[in-house]
Amino acid sequence: MSQQNNEAEVPAALSDVLTVEEAAAFLRVNRKTLYEAVRLGSIPGVIRIGRSIRISRSTLLGWVQGNGGPALGEET
Numbered sequence: 001m002s003q004q005n006n007e008a009e010v011p012a013a014l015s016d017v018l019t020v021e022e023a024a025a026f027l028r029v030n031r032k033t034l035y036e037a038v039r040l041g042s043i044p045g046v047i048r049i050g051r052s053i054r055i056s057r058s059t060l061l062g063w064v065q066g067n068g069g070p071a072l073g074e075e076t
Helices: 004-009 011-017 020-027 030-038 057-066
Strands: 016-018 046-049 053-058
Touching: 011 057, 016 020, 016 057, 020 030, 020 053, 020 057, 030 053, 053 057
Parallel strands: none
Antiparallel strands: 016 053, 046 053
16 A cells, blocks of 8 residues: 555544654754753643654644744743
8 A cells, every 4th residue: 555545544633643853844943952842841732652742733833823932942
């Protein structure tokens, strides 16, 4: 089965989940910066599955649109 066929079978709700790499690219920050922000609890919508981290795309988008706070990695 090809990669395209597998993606078509993924339920719509699961396409709302980003890897740390995808979320970092979306936020235009370094992957290590995002891992540190997740560790500090600065990022909403974090889903932990074992040792894997996934981030809710819709929660992240809402947070970015309403975020007027300090930049990732800065103290509040």
